[in-house]
Every structure is written in structure tokens, then in C-alpha cells.
Amino acid sequence: MEFGLTQEQIEIKELALKFSRNEIIPVAAQFDEEGKFPKDIFKKAWELGLINTCIPAEYGGAGFSALDSVIISEALSYGCMGFNTSFMANDLALLPIVLGGNDEQKKKFLTPFTTEFRVASFCLTEPGNGSDAAGIKTSVKDGGDHWIINGEKMWITNAGYADLFVVYATLDPALKHKGICALVVDGKTEGIVLGKKEDKMGHRSSDTRGVRFNNVKVPKENMLGNPGDGWSIAMNTLDHSRPLVASSALGGAQRAMDLSIQYSKERIQFGVPLAKHQAIQFMIAEMGMKIEASRLLIHKAAWLCDQGIRNTEIASYAKAFASDSCMQITTDAVQIYGGYGYSKEYPVEKLMRDAKLIQIYEGTSQIQRLVMARELLK
Amino acid sequence: MNIFVCVKQVPDTETKITPTADGSFIETNSIKWIMNPYDEFAVEQALLVKASNPAANVTVVRVGSVKDTEALRTAMAMGADDAILVEAQDNLDSYSIAKALKGAIEKSGKKPDMILTGKQAIDDDALQVPQVLAQMLDLPSVSVIVGFELSGSTVKVKREIEGGALEVYAVNTPCLLAANKGLNTPRYASLPGIMKAKKKPLAQYSLSDVGVTDADRRVKYSGFRLPPEKPAGKKFDATDAAKQKEVVAQVVGLLRTEAKVI
Numbered sequence A: 001m002e003f004g005l006t007q008e009q010i011e012i013k014e015l016a017l018k019f020s021r022n023e024i025i026p027v028a029a030q031f032d033e034e035g036k037f038p039k040d041i042f043k044k045a046w047e048l049g050l051i052n053t054c055i056p057a058e059y060g061g062a063g064f065s066a067l068d069s070v071i072i073s074e075a076l077s078y079g080c081m082g083f084n085t086s087f088m089a090n091d092l093a094l095l096p097i098v099l100g101g102n103d104e105q106k107k108k109f110l111t112p113f114t115t116e117f118r119v120a121s122f123c124l125t126e127p128g129n130g131s132d133a134a135g136i137k138t139s140v141k142d143g144g145d146h147w148i149i150n151g152e153k154m155w156i157t158n159a160g161y162a163d164l165f166v167v168y169a170t171l172d173p174a175l176k177h178k179g180i181c182a183l184v185v186d187g188k189t190e191g192i193v194l195g196k197k198e199d200k201m202g203h204r205s206s207d208t209r210g211v212r213f214n215n216v217k218v219p220k221e222n223m224l225g226n227p228g229d230g231w232s233i234a235m236n237t238l239d240h241s242r243p244l245v246a247s248s249a250l251g252g253a254q255r256a257m258d259l260s261i262q263y264s265k266e267r268i269q270f271g272v273p274l275a276k277h278q279a280i281q282f283m284i285a286e287m288g289m290k291i292e293a294s295r296l297l298i299h300k301a302a303w304l305c306d307q308g309i310r311n312t313e314i315a316s317y318a319k320a321f322a323s324d325s326c327m328q329i330t331t332d333a334v335q336i337y338g339g340y341g342y343s344k345e346y347p348v349e350k351l352m353r354d355a356k357l358i359q360i361y362e363g364t365s366q367i368q369r370l371v372m373a374r375e376l377l378k
Numbered sequence B: 001m002n003i004f005v006c007v008k009q010v011p012d013t014e015t016k017i018t019p020t021a022d023g024s025f026i027e028t029n030s031i032k033w034i035m036n037p038y039d040e041f042a043v044e045q046a047l048l049v050k051a052s053n054p055a056a057n058v059t060v061v062r063v064g065s066v067k068d069t070e071a072l073r074t075a076m077a078m079g080a081d082d083a084i085l086v087e088a089q090d091n092l093d094s095y096s097i098a099k100a101l102k103g104a105i106e107k108s109g110k111k112p113d114m115i116l117t118g119k120q121a122i123d124d125d126a127l128q129v130p131q132v133l134a135q136m137l138d139l140p141s142v143s144v145i146v147g148f149e150l151s152g153s154t155v156k157v158k159r160e161i162e163g164g165a166l167e168v169y170a171v172n173t174p175c176l177l178a179a180n181k182g183l184n185t186p187r188y189a190s191l192p193g194i195m196k197a198k199k200k201p202l203a204q205y206s207l208s209d210v211g212v213t214d215a216d217r218r219v220k221y222s223g224f225r226l227p228p229e230k231p232a233g234k235k236f237d238a239t240d241a242a243k244q245k246e247v248v249a250q251v252v253g254l255l256r257t258e259a260k261v262i
Ligand SMILES: Cc1cc2nc3c(=O)[nH]c(=O)nc-3n(C[C@H](O)[C@H](O)[C@H](O)COP(=O)(O)OP(=O)(O)OC[C@H]3O[C@@H](n4cnc5c(N)ncnc54)[C@H](O)[C@@H]3O)c2cc1C
Pocket: A089, A121, A122, A123, A124, A125, A129, A130, A131, A132, A154, A155, A156, A157, A158, A200, A203, A208, A357, A360, A361, A362, A363, A364, A365, A366, A367, A370
């Protein structure tokens, strides 16, 4: 059994943390305030090889393991959970191609992401179905030499900048999950209509929109797997992406703890630093305990991916535990900062707003518990 | 063209420093090391030269302990071609370090066309190694450079002097140049760079391999101590107009007798 990171993983983590400290932390609050998409920083991170970590070496990627990916994601999220949502959405969209595409499709769709900076979106959620993802209404019809997509997607990260969409659509809603297909759609295809950018509580720099598909024609060879394989591709993707999303919560939680420790040593109340009060000590102890447990769950969930062992249950533990912990830890960080924590002059209120989303997307904390129970009781 | 860059590994500025029990140095076990920030400018300058002279070879050299080779690995991940480590304790004095660097450069068999260093190391702030090394190698040297322009075998360098004015020098290679902040913007090591660095050659010499003996040691450290804790500040209440004169006199007195700043 080996708990330590390899020398290479330590260096990768250091690089990503350095990038967070130098490039992200100094500007994150401003991008959040203005709701501005950090395209230049995204591109710079891509130039350093920190983006699209899921692309295998044979298609031009660095050949990172799932464990490497969560280490990078945690470090980038330490800089800003919102920025990391934009970064991670690329992986979310590319993973179905990595996991469900044939060799031809991987060459065609993945390799361009390694040679130039490109943005991708994953389109599963619709206005009428979020948690109940199998209830997809967006339709895909056979148009002879192409497929035709019609319908509306909601809450699509990166949509306003996407060069490529991976879209889930159904051959017939009555078929339920057996009718779902996954298609790769070029961002410039005619008939794609973007909604307005959502004005959100947190992750305000990330670009989230509704997307309409009006008679969008897609080449036949752009369907991943066979008609009806979409659901298993989506579920397989989630097993890989949930540890990644969990690591985003972990990075935010770690930042909240580091800030809490620093502040509690500086702020004097009742003649001593806050850190001398046991009530504060206990909050910090709780943070440390939850962060360590989250990290172990995440690393195990990613390690299982790398071993090719089914990780559905552990991935859900990791996602729910890390995101619920992040919510608690960032809330306590605001508490430790007292009145100052409630002000935008200090960094912790943003962490608390950002934490909330991670309990919602990629399967809410409730849905994770449904998955766990299903696995445990089957 | 052979470029050597001397890099030192120093404690991260955020690392907690603890002197050893005998006061001869600091505890190095728990320290997080980084490349001396001024050396990053030197590495970057070497890589910029290499970018326009593809035949150039950049070798990074460090004298220090083997336990952690962070600085050399970072430099190779940024793009340096190879590295030399001279194994030594981390608290050598400037003279021994310069002599070890000279020995390592000579032992490499490559004739240096240019040696780049940082202007100082942020741990002991001795500001000596570049000048001592240049003297030992009988090379022209300029320190605190903020501008660099190579044409043929002449480098035009700018150096900052008191008051922010600039001196301009034309230096013939081979030479030694010591970098200041502002010379360039050091690149990040990229992830592919980190992967490639593992396969780059790292030669390892002992101090005796490079001709340094105990007798070369000019300075021995014996009294490392933490600086005394800053006493809490004093507050003076001057809200009462009648007492203001008295308070001002008191403050001036203390600035004279206690703080000794006026
Ligand atoms: C900022 C942002 C970015 C997003 N990015 C993307 C993206 O890029 N691509 C994409 O496809 N989607 C994306 N989403 C959508 C996200 O995955 C969904 O919001 C999420 O799955 C929840 O769905 P919903 O919002 O429809 O909530 P609902 O499904 O309506 O759920 C509402 C509440 O009911 C609970 N609930 C629902 N069903 C059950 C049940 N059976 N038992 C117990 N409780 C239940 C939920 O836990 C939740 O608390 C994003 C969302 C946001 C907010």
C-alpha cells in the first residue's frame, strides 16, 4: 500500500499550485465580481499542459492517470473553484469521447485539443430534467446520411465559447435510457442557438447558458458508440468525472482552511489570537479532518479508475463527502473571519458561494446518496 | 555555445525556519526548497539565448545537498539541457561555493561562453559568489543586470544603479552576468517539460572531485538564531487637545531614546 505521491506528481502539483498563486488568486475576485470569462488564463493553463488532462498520449495528450488529473484539479481549484469549473468542463466533454469513441473519432476530436487552445461543453441537463437525467427530451432523428438534433439544453458550462459540444439526445423518450445517444457536435454547426449567460450566485466567471438545437445536422460518424449507447457512456463518464469534481471541492476547502489558520493567528480578541480559543480550534480541527478524509476518498476513487476497477460507489462517496465538507468548511471559514468574513474585501465569502454549486452539479448530494444506497443494497 | 547557469536552492519564503541546536545552520529536514528567485531570471535569460541560438547548450550547476534537487529539476523542466550537482552541505561559505562551481564547470569539459547567475541568494544575502567566481575564472563580470542584448560575441547589458538610473556596458564573451529582477519574466516549467526533465542528464560530483577541501572554507557559521520577536506597538492618546503637547514630547523622546531613529 502506498499513500505518497510520486516525485513527478509532487512536481505537477507544485506547478499547478504556483500557477494558482501567481495567475489565478490575484484576479479571481475581480472576474467573479464582473462575471467575466477568464479566457486568457484558461489558455495559459492549456499552454502549460494543465488542461484536458484526460486525453491519452496516443492522441497527443500528456497521458496522465486519473490520479494525476485530480491532483492537478485540486491545485487549480485552490486558486478558484469557478475558474476550475470552466477548465474541468473541457474534460467533462472530452471524457465521453475518450471512453466511448472509436479510434477514428478520438483522432478527429481529441487531437485538435492538444494542438490548439479549444473549449468544449457537455450537454446533458435540460430545463425539465436535471437529476432525472434519463428523462431527456432532446431528440435525435435519422436524416439519411446524417443525424438531426432538436431540443433544449440547460446549465451548459462553457457554452458561449464552445468549439465542440457533446450532446445527449434520445431516439424516443419512451425508450427511456435505452434510447439515449451521445453525439459530438461542432460548435459552428448551423442551428445552435445560445441563451443568455446566467447570473449566478457563485462560479460567476464560468460561462453557463441554455443551448437550443434547431434541426442541427450532425455527420453520421459523430455518434459515440451505437444508437442507444449514450446512457452507459454518460454513466461511465460520471465515474471518471466525479472524483475530478470532488477534487475541485477539495481545493476550495483547503484554501478555506489555510486562510482560516492564517487569520485565526492574526486576529486578537479577548487579548489573545482567535486560534487560542478552543471553539476556533475545534472548527479548524474539523476542517483538517474532513479535508484529509476527502483527499483519501478522491485518491482512492481515481486510483480505482486507473486500475480499471468499477468505482461507482466510491466515486459517489468522494463527490458527496468532499462537496458537503467544502460547504461546511467554507461556512466555518466565514464564521472564523466574523464580520470581515461577510465582506467582499476578504476572500472567504466567495469560497462559501462557490462551494454551494459543487453540491449541485454532476449529481446533487442527494443523488450521490441514491447511488451509494443502490450500490450498497443491491 | 556553452551557457552555464549557477542556481542555488533556498528555503521557500513561507517556510518556518528553525536554527539547529548547535547554531551552525538551520534545520533542513522539514524545509520546502525552491530555486533562488534571482536565479530564475538567469535560467530564463539562458533559455532566451538558446531560443535564438539552437546550437547553444544550457547547463545548470548547483552546489548543495542531494536530499532534494528541486532547483535543478525545475531548471531542466523549464528547458535547460543538463545539470551538475556538486554534493556539499548547504551552509558552505561563498568562497568554497565559488571554487566548487569553478571546479564543476571545468570538470564538465565544456568551455563556458557565458555564465549566468542571480545577483544574490535570498537566504544568506551574501552577494559574493558571482564576483568571486568571475575573479577565479578571470572573466569580466557585471552584476544586477536588468537588460541583455547579445549580438555576435558582445553582450550589451544594462545595470541598475542608485536612484534608478541605468549604466550600459558592452561585455565580450566569455563573461559572467548576474541577473536582477526585471531582466525578463521567467517561464513556468510546463507539464511536458517536467516529464522530459526526468530523462535529462544530471552529473554528480563530490567536493573533492572539484578540488575543494576543508582548507578552502573561509567562514564557519556558529550562531544562527531567530530574530527577537517584535514587541507590541505603543499607542498614544492625543484626543485631548490640552494634553497634545505633552504626548508629542513623549513620542519624540521615545523615538530618540528607545527606537533611536531620530
Ligand atoms: C452553474 C451550473 C453549471 C452546470 N453545468 C452543467 C453542464 O456543463 N452540463 C450539464 O449537462 N449540466 C450542467 N449543470 C446542471 C446540473 O448538473 C444540474 O443542475 C443538477 O444535475 C441538478 O439538476 P436540477 O438543477 O434540474 O435540479 P433538480 O433535479 O430539480 O433537483 C432539485 C432538488 O431535488 C433533489 N432531488 C431530485 N430528485 C431527487 C430524488 N430522487 N431523491 C431525492 N432528492 C432529489 C435534488 O437533490 C435537488 O436538491 C450545471 C448546473 C449549474 C447550476
